[in-house]
Amino acid sequence: MKLNSIKKIGRSDFVNMGPIQLRQPIPTSDIELIDPFILLHHYGPYPINELNNPFDLGPHPHRGFEPVTFLLQGEQLHRDSLGNESVVKAGDVQWTTAGRGIMHAEGPTKEFVKKGGDLEGIQLWLNLPSEKKMMPAAYQHEKNEDFRVVTSKDKKVNIQVIAGELESIYGRIATQTPVNAFMVTARESGFYEVAIPEEHQALVYLIKGDVRINDTINLKLNHEQLVWFKQDGEGFSIEATAESTLLVLSGTPINEKVTSWGPYVMNTQTEIMEALRDYQQGKMGFLPA
Numbered sequence: 333m334k335l336n337s338i339k340k341i342g343r344s345d346f347v348n349m350g351p352i353q354l355r356q357p358i359p360t361s362d363i364e365l366i367d368p369f370i371l372l373h374h375y376g377p378y379p380i381n382e383l384n385n386p387f388d389l390g391p392h393p394h395r396g397f398e399p400v401t402f403l404l405q406g407e408q409l410h411r412d413s414l415g416n417e418s419v420v421k422a423g424d425v426q427w428t429t430a431g432r433g434i435m436h437a438e439g440p441t442k443e444f445v446k447k448g449g450d451l452e453g454i455q456l457w458l459n460l461p462s463e464k465k466m467m468p469a470a471y472q473h474e475k476n477e478d479f480r481v482v483t484s485k486d487k488k489v490n491i492q493v494i495a496g497e498l499e500s501i502y503g504r505i506a507t508q509t510p511v512n513a514f515m516v517t518a519r520e521s522g523f524y525e526v527a528i529p530e531e532h533q534a535l536v537y538l539i540k541g542d543v544r545i546n547d548t549i550n551l552k553l554n555h556e557q558l559v560w561f562k563q564d565g566e567g568f569s570i571e572a573t574a575e576s577t578l579l580v581l582s583g584t585p586i587n588e589k590v591t592s593w594g595p596y597v598m599n600t601q602t603e604i605m606e607a608l609r610d611y612q613q614g615k616m617g618f619l620p621a
Contacts (some may be wrong), residue, residue: 484523526570
């Protein structure tokens with residue numbers, strides 16, 4: 333396999349978002365976006381209990397992109413204006429296509445708050461091309477145990493195929509554009525070469541542990557945690573130097589102007605103003621608090 337060259341190495345520093353702190357590897361001062369991926373937040377682990385529940389997000393709108401949650405620890409309740417209500421547990425993925433507009437709310441379930449525990453997850457914003465920004469909204473929730481898995485030859489690396497394709501194994505999530513999303517768990521000394529289509533932009537984000545990428549770059553927690561690859565190869569290699577978890581993302585760039593404001597991601601400022609108006613007029617649906 334011809335390995336992709338490394339374009340940039342990124343940090344995952346903490347930022348303040350209201351009452352919580354979370355890691356934000358995309359965007360940063362060095363990496364504005366990795367088309368088609370607009371934002372990546374790594375939240376938690378937060379200790380949740382009846383006296384401390386900062387991550388209860390009430391009803392709010394989205395338009396023009398796909399907010400995706402990979403829940404790593406804990407338990408969240410999802411509700412939306414389409415009538416969906418589901419409990420998302422550790423390892424599950426919720427993939428919302430906001431399209432022309434959706435209202436949703438998420439936060440730890442009452443049962444989880446009562447018993448207490450750690451909450452941790454990844455929220456990804458995946459852009460939609462202009463011709464799909466006003467498509468009908470949709471919601472997908474897939475459970476951890478239902479994802480298909482590829483295992484390395486040394487049996488030390490498991491790759492959960494969430495979306496896209498790896499070794500002719502296809503993810504259960506339906507995507508609007510060509511996208512791969514893999515959750516990788518590796519034991520110490522585990523090795524695997526991840527195949528990536530040459531037309532994709534690709535990145536790997538270290539959630540925990542310590543890994544070596546392409547036998548050249550070491551990723552460690554609280555240091556550099558993200559690698560963005562050039563589109564000049566067939567994939568990249570992972571070698572774990574400790575028990576590790578990584579998120580691998582790749583996708584065909586949309587190559588369109590991105591204009592965002594708050595929960596809306598569109599192509600022009602006029603479209604942002606239209607989104608604000610449509611939300612105020614109730615055109616994105618209704619969701620009680």
